[in-house]
Amino acid sequence: MEKSIRNRTILIIIVVLVCIFGIIGFPSTFQRLKDNITDRIKLGLDLKGGTYLVLQVHVEDAVNTTSDLAVSRLRDDLRTRNIPYAEVRKTDATHIMIKGIPQNRWEEVQALAQDQFPDWYVERVAGDPTSRLMTLKTSEVATIKNDAYTEAMATIRRRVDALGITEPEIAEYGQGSYELVVELPGVSDPTRVKDIIQSTAMLELKIVRGGPYSSKEEAMASFGGVLPPDTELLPGTSDSGAPAWYLVDRIAAITGRDLSGAEPSQDANGRPDVNFTLTRAGASRFAEITQRNIGKQLAIILDNRVQSAPVIENQISDRGQIEGNFTTQQVADLALKLRSGALPASISYLQEQTVGPSLGADSIRHGVEACIIGFVAILLFMLVYYRGAGVNADVALILNLLILIAALAYFGGVLTLPGIAGVILTVGMGVDSNVLIFERIREELRMGKTAPAAVAGGFDHAFKTIIDTHVTTVAAAAILFTFGTGPVKGFAVTLTIGLVANLFTSVFVSRVIFDYVLSRRERGEALSV
Amino acid sequence: MEFFHNPQVDWMGKKKYFIVVSVILLIAGIASIIVKHGLQYGIDFRGGTLVYVKFAHNPDLDAIRRQLDQENLHRATLVRYDAESKHEIMIGLDLQTTASQNALDAGKQAIVKALTNLYGRGPAGKIDFNNAGAQTIADHLLVNDPLRLAGKGADVAQNTYSRLAQAMVNYRNTPPREGLIANFSDLSAVPGVNNQVISDLEKDFYLSQFSVFNTQIVGPKVGAKLRQQALYVVLAGLAAMLVYVWFRFELIFGVAAIIATFHDVIITLGIFSLLNKEITLTVIAAFLTLIGYSMNDTIVTFDRIRENMHLNKRENFRDLVNRSINQVLSRTILTSGLTFIAVLALFLFGGEVIHGFSLVLVVGVIIGTYSSFAIASPLVLYWEDRARATAYGGGGVKKSVAPAPAPQPAGKDRRAKREPAGARR
Numbered sequence: 001m002e003k004s005i006r007n008r009t010i011l012i013i014i015v016v017l018v019c020i021f022g023i024i025g026f027p028s029t030f031q032r033l034k035d036n037i038t039d040r041i042k043l044g045l046d047l048k049g050g051t052y053l054v055l056q057v058h059v060e061d062a063v064n065t066t067s068d069l070a071v072s073r074l075r076d077d078l079r080t081r082n083i084p085y086a087e088v089r090k091t092d093a094t095h096i097m098i099k100g101i102p103q104n105r106w107e108e109v110q111a112l113a114q115d116q117f118p119d120w121y122v123e124r125v126a127g128d129p130t131s132r133l134m135t136l137k138t139s140e141v142a143t144i145k146n147d148a149y150t151e152a153m154a155t156i157r158r159r160v161d162a163l164g165i166t167e168p169e170i171a172e173y174g175q176g177s178y179e180l181v182v183e184l185p186g187v188s189d190p191t192r193v194k195d196i197i198q199s200t201a202m203l204e205l206k207i208v209r210g211g212p213y214s215s216k217e218e219a220m221a222s223f224g225g226v227l228p229p230d231t232e233l234l235p236g237t238s239d240s241g242a243p244a245w246y247l248v249d250r251i252a253a254i255t256g257r258d259l260s261g262a263e264p265s266q267d268a269n270g271r272p273d274v275n276f277t278l279t280r281a282g283a284s285r286f287a288e289i290t291q292r293n294i295g296k297q298l299a300i301i302l303d304n305r306v307q308s309a310p311v312i313e314n315q316i317s318d319r320g321q322i323e324g325n326f327t328t329q330q331v332a333d334l335a336l337k338l339r340s341g342a343l344p345a346s347i348s349y350l351q352e353q354t355v356g357p358s359l360g361a362d363s364i365r366h367g368v369e370a371c372i373i374g375f376v377a378i379l380l381f382m383l384v385y386y387r388g389a390g391v392n393a394d395v396a397l398i399l400n401l402l403i404l405i406a407a408l409a410y411f412g413g414v415l416t417l418p419g420i421a422g423v424i425l426t427v428g429m430g431v432d433s434n435v436l437i438f439e440r441i442r443e444e445l446r447m448g449k450t451a452p453a454a455v456a457g458g459f460d461h462a463f464k465t466i467i468d469t470h471v472t473t474v475a476a477a478a479i480l481f482t483f484g485t486g487p488v489k490g491f492a493v494t495l496t497i498g499l500v501a502n503l504f505t506s507v508f509v510s511r512v513i514f515d516y517v518l519s520r521r522e523r524g525e526a527l528s529v
Numbered sequence: 530m531e532f533f534h535n536p537q538v539d540w541m542g543k544k545k546y547f548i549v550v551s552v553i554l555l556i557a558g559i560a561s562i563i564v565k566h567g568l569q570y571g572i573d574f575r576g577g578t579l580v581y582v583k584f585a586h587n588p589d590l591d592a593i594r595r596q597l598d599q600e601n602l603h604r605a606t607l608v609r610y611d612a613e614s615k616h617e618i619m620i621g622l623d624l625q626t627t628a629s630q631n632a633l634d635a636g637k638q639a640i641v642k643a644l645t646n647l648y649g650r651g652p653a654g655k656i657d658f659n660n661a662g663a664q665t666i667a668d669h670l671l672v673n674d675p676l677r678l679a680g681k682g683a684d685v686a687q688n689t690y691s692r693l694a695q696a697m698v699n700y701r702n703t704p705p706r707e708g709l710i711a712n713f714s715d716l717s718a719v720p721g722v723n724n725q726v727i728s729d730l731e732k733d734f735y736l737s738q739f740s741v742f743n744t745q746i747v748g749p750k751v752g753a754k755l756r757q758q759a760l761y762v763v764l765a766g767l768a769a770m771l772v773y774v775w776f777r778f779e780l781i782f783g784v785a786a787i788i789a790t791f792h793d794v795i796i797t798l799g800i801f802s803l804l805n806k807e808i809t810l811t812v813i814a815a816f817l818t819l820i821g822y823s824m825n826d827t828i829v830t831f832d833r834i835r836e837n838m839h840l841n842k843r844e845n846f847r848d849l850v851n852r853s854i855n856q857v858l859s860r861t862i863l864t865s866g867l868t869f870i871a872v873l874a875l876f877l878f879g880g881e882v883i884h885g886f887s888l889v890l891v892v893g894v895i896i897g898t899y900s901s902f903a904i905a906s907p908l909v910l911y912w913e914d915r916a917r918a919t920a921y922g923g924g925g926v927k928k929s930v931a932p933a934p935a936p937q938p939a940g941k942d943r944r945a946k947r948e949p950a951g952a953r954r
Contacts, residue, residue: 046811054751163664164691174754188702188742189662194634329668349633351751356581356708356742366880370887373878374871381867385530417883418814424875424890425818428868429825432860435867436829439860442531465832469825472773476766476824480817484762485755487810491817 005519008512015504016399019406040409044416044490045355047367050185053194054351057178061345062148063093063141070117070134071096072230072250077112086130094136096120101130148344149178156182156197156347158340163193174485179350188356192333198347200303201337203256203276205320207289208297208309210247212238219245234299236306237325246306248299253289255342258282262338264331267323272331274322276338283318291315302334367420378431386438388528392513393434396505400430403501404494418487419494422477426498429469433506437462441529451527455514463507470499532862536855540902541847541910547903551792558799565802571809572745574759576752578622578636581743582644585709587616588739596643602636611881615707617742624749633748637741644739651735658734659701659709660741667694669733675725693721708740759813763820770824778835785908786827789900793823797892806885815886819893822868826861826901833857834909846913854902865898 023040027033045052067090074096075088086100101109109132113122119140125131153170160168160182169183187193209231213219219233227233230250238244258278265275278286290298290312297309300322307324322334379397383390404426408415441458449457473495480492521527562568572579582588590607597605597620606621622636632638641660651657656665670690678686700719701710710716713727713736767787774783797819801808833853841849872894876887 056750187662188698189660189665192662192664328672332668349746350748352633352744352746354744356702366878367875367883370875370878370880371871374874377870377874378867381870385863387530417811417886418817421814421818421886421890424872425821427871428822428864428894431867432825432829432864435860435863439857439863443856461836464836465829468777468832469828471777472770472824472828473821475769475773476821479766479769480762483758483765485758487814488759488762488817491814495821 002519005512005515008508009516012509012512016402019402022406022409023402041405042408042412042414044414044419045183045185045353046417047415048185049188049355050183051187051190051193052351052353052355053182053184053190053197053349054173055180055182055197056348056350057149057152057180058346058348059145059148059152059178060093062144063136065344066144067093067096067136070120070136073116074098074134075230077116078109081108081112083108091133094141096134097125097131098134099128099131101132103129106132145178151344152347153180155341155343156180159196159336160184160193162336162340163196165193188354190352190354194349194352196333196337198349199337200343200346201256201334201340202303202342203259203322203338204252204301205254205286206248206252206299206301207293208246208248208299212236212244212246212309214242214244216245219247223247234301234304234306236299236309244306246297246299246309248301248306252301254278254282254286256338257341258285259338262335264328264335265321267321271323272326272328273324274326274331274335274338276320276322278318278320280318286320287315287317290317367417371420371424375427378427382431382434386529388517389438389441389514392510393431393438393506395513396434396502396510397427397430399509400426400498400501400505403505404498407497407501408494413493413497414490415494416487416490418491422491422494423498425473425495426502429473429499430502430506432469433462433466433502434510436465437506437510438529441527445527445529451521451525452518454527455511455518459507459511459514466503466507470503474499531859533859536858538851538855538858540851540854541907542851544903544907544910547899547907551796551900551904554796554799555792558796558802561799561802568798568802569805569807570752570756571807571812572621572752573747573810574752574756574808576624576747576749578634578640579743579745580620580637580640580741581610582618582620583708583740583742584616584618584648585711585738587613588618588648590618592647593618593620593644596647597640599646600639600643602639602643605640624752633746634744637744637746641741645737648738651737655735656733657737658713658730659737659739661734663691663694663698666697666730666734667691670694670726670729673729673732675723675729693719693726696721708742709738710736712736755810759810763813763817766817767820774828774831778831781909781912782831782835785905785912786824786831788908789827789905790820790823792904793819793893793896793900796896797889800892801885801889804888806888809885811883812885812889815889815893819889819897822893823897823900826865826898827905829857829860830854830901830906831909834906846917847910850906850910854906861898861901865894869894 023037024033025036025040027036071088071090075085078085078088078101083101083105085098087097089097089099091097098109110122113120113134117134119137120134121137123133123135125133153172157168157170160170165184165187167185169181171181173179173181182197184190184193209228210222211219211233213222213233216233216235220227227247231247232250233245233247236244236246258281260277260279260282262274262276265273267273294312294314296312298312299306299309300320301307302322307322310323326334375397379394382393382397386393401423404423407413413419437458440462441454444454444457445451477492477496477499480488481496484492518527590609594605594607597603597607602622604623606619608619608621610617610619620640622640645657656669658666667687667690670693671686674686676689678689696719697716700706700716702708706715713731713734716722716727716730717724767790770790771783771787774786794816797816798808801812806812830853833856834850837844837849837853837856844852869891872887872890875883876891879887
């Protein structure tokens with residue numbers, strides 16, 4: 001008996017020490033102690049303050065980009081092989097219609113498609129022998145979407161990290177809906193961050209083939225209504241600030257992917273601009289292109305808008321500037337966005353929540369005060385009502401909370417308001433477990449059992465009930481944890497940890513204390529319960 | 530110390546009253562929900578914009594409303610928040626008002642614009658310090674360089690000014706200022722801020738008379754989805770509980786426990802509706818607590834009933850249920866009382882933010898305890914009586930709702946049959 005009590009006590013002490021270590025570590029000073037606690041007990045945004053964003057990645061954009069590219073590549077390929085065609089047109093994001101190819105050239109086209117466009121099916125069109133419909137494979141569509149989603153997430157993470165926000169959280173949200181949740185602790189004015197996250201920041205350098213024109217209509221008119229092949233019109237602003245349209249190549253010479261760096265800088269007149277450098281491969285391509293096009297204009301295009309169109313005066317290899325009417329702030333943000341890469345798909349915001357730091361602090365203070373008041377009232381009452389056994393209950397309840405907090409610290413859990421709801425239910429059920437056991441012991445005593453027999457009987461009977469209530473609740477909590485999001489999940493986490501801890505404290509720990517008291521007790525002395 | 534010694538209450542004899550009380554509460558709640566055209570959901574479920582603003586002086590709500598009208602925000606709701614002396618209001622826009630604009634935060638921008646027109650318009654080109662983030666302030670400090678750090682390298686200057694800006698923002702946000710400072714000179718309380726810093730700030734910034742301290746914007750797609758998700762997950766959780774109770778007891782116990790839990794949820798929802806409280810995501814967490822608590826209480830009672838059924842197979846079931854409830858009564862009162870004290874403390878001292886949350890808990894503890902003996906136990910009794918009636922009657926002779934044809938018809942000699950529970954063994 002004595003030995004078993006000693007062994008069980010050692011186990012309890014080890015658990016307590018591990019928990020205390022988890023919460024405070026090995027602090028050398030009081031300040032370190034405080035730092036460690038605030039470091040390890042992480043508070044959710046609702047308590048700490050910060051910005052919470054849910055955003056949608058429009059992954060269809062990436063599919064569209066793929067099919068756009070396929071169309072222009074297909075036209076190029078047909079032309080280089082001298083295969084005449086009437087029309088190569090995208091009908092929707094995953095379909096391309098090819099029309100007017102002579103019957104005798106179809107075999108060639110088929111071979112070309114198999115070779116160059118393995119992700120596409122080519123099918124006959126009913127009633128039109130000169131046409132084919134190309135369809136992007138479903139598996140490829142899924143891959144493109146998932147890749148775009150993952151890449152968008154990585155890009156956003158790089159941008160948020162570059163902004164120097166501490167402990168941002170970027171995670172998938174929902175299932176299969178391509179949504180992201182971004183949590184930015186301490187950010188109380190999200191305007192700038194939102195802007196930086198959302199902008200595509202797609203940089204393209206293209207050779208100018210015509211313009212600038214003062215309007216789109218003027219540009220179209222100068223080509224008789226039909227643009228030259230493989231060119232497009234893009235808007236921009238002229239030096240005087242008036243709108244200007246440029247005719248540029250459809251395919252970019254250099255894109256943001258060829259950048260090796262981008263830094264805010266100033267031009268010769270002291271106006272803010274962005275300096276960029278190119279990777280080795282990009283630089284050699286750029287050198288070749290600029291040499292071939294000396295005297296022509298090079299359009300520097302950001303998100304399909306021409307920022308500037310300087311004349312190429314001599315061969316340029318690995319660096320360039322992006323100029324425009326920028327402020328210092330805009331230049332810094334643009335450089336950051338270019339460094340972190342372009343988003344593969346556009347993004348829109350679904351939800352935005354900003355909790356001011358004072359509101360969070362306020363709700364913590366009130367909530368913690370209220371919880372402490374309630375908790376102390378319970379502890380006192382247990383002591384008064386159950387006297388000696390009240391100590392067991394109080395030790396069990398305090399230890400329960402200690403384990404709960406330590407588990408959150410170890411697993412990196414976050415304490416939110418709904419999480420506190422879980423703690424409240426844990427405390428309620430913890431009190432209940434103790435009361436169940438004590439009432440049962442009292443019952444057994446009333447039936448005339450000896451103190452040790454009453455304690456054993458009380459624990460045995462109450463344990464069945466406690467297991468039932470706990471398993472029922474944990475079963476539900478497991479469902480909430482698996483399928484729930486946000487607050488529902490936060491509630492389930494603290495509740496599950498709390499209830500498991502409660503089984504240990506109010507059954508195991510409390511029993512050890514009882515056994516210890518019984519072993520020290522004089523024969524015939526009444527049990528204080 | 531002991532409150533109850535050997536209670537002998539005939540709970541099942543009072544089931545008629547319980548049913549009347551429950552039905553009245555249910556009808557009142559459901560009626561209120563129907564009259565008010567359904568439950569009132571918070572912004573997080575409904576979609577829309579909610580902006581919390583603190584003012585330096587007592588705000589003029591009528592003037593604000595007129596200004597909002599000018600920004601085409603006709604259906605905005607303006608509510609005072611917390612104590613009047615704190616000068617805080619809550620401005621809400623529903624989806625219809627904001628849906629026309631494409632940006633998610635268009636509603637917020639319009640509100641801020643209206644308030645700026647009314648309370649905060651500063652000199653042209655200057656930025657509002659009270660609504661500025663640390664980053665903006667740091668950038669301006671960096672440009673002005675009041676501490677003359679230019680020669681010490683870009684990193685030193687950048688770090689120093691970011692830290693300084695953050696310290697100023699923290700100072701501005703801590704109570705009693707809570708997001709609003711009245712004079713730039715107040716900032717001299719922040720370590721590292723000297724007169725040069727203050728005069729440089731005054732060049733670029735001004736101080737508005739209001740500050741947006743909390744924003745919540747929910748797009749149209751999210752709200753409905755969240756509502757649906759929360760509902761499904763809670764139902765799945767209940768199903769898990771039902772399965773476990775079925776497995777450990779009998780199906781009827783599981784069904785009775787679930788019905789009792791639904792009873793609690795509906796009554797609490799009704800009280801919420803009567804008090805015009807909104808259902809938010811946080812409130813959902815409180816409802817989950819209520820469900821867990823109610824279930825816990827019911828299972829404790831059922832456990833005792835099951836135990837007594839094994840100990841004493843011959844006993845009239847109705848007496849057995851009564852005796853079981855009486856046996857756990859002491860623990861029920863204690864546990865519920867203590868939990869009630871804890872959540873009452875949260876309700877009274879927990880502050881405005883969690884008011885709806887703690888209200889659910891306070892109501893839930895009472896109703897969850899009540900339903901264990903008043904709803905769940907009578908349901909089990911009713912079912913067992915029917916089952917026994919079928920068995921005695923040799924197959925459906927008398928299956929009606931009539932009292933149980935147990936060996937001794939209940940009702941008349943109720944008093945005589947009572948005996949001390951403990952003495953039975």
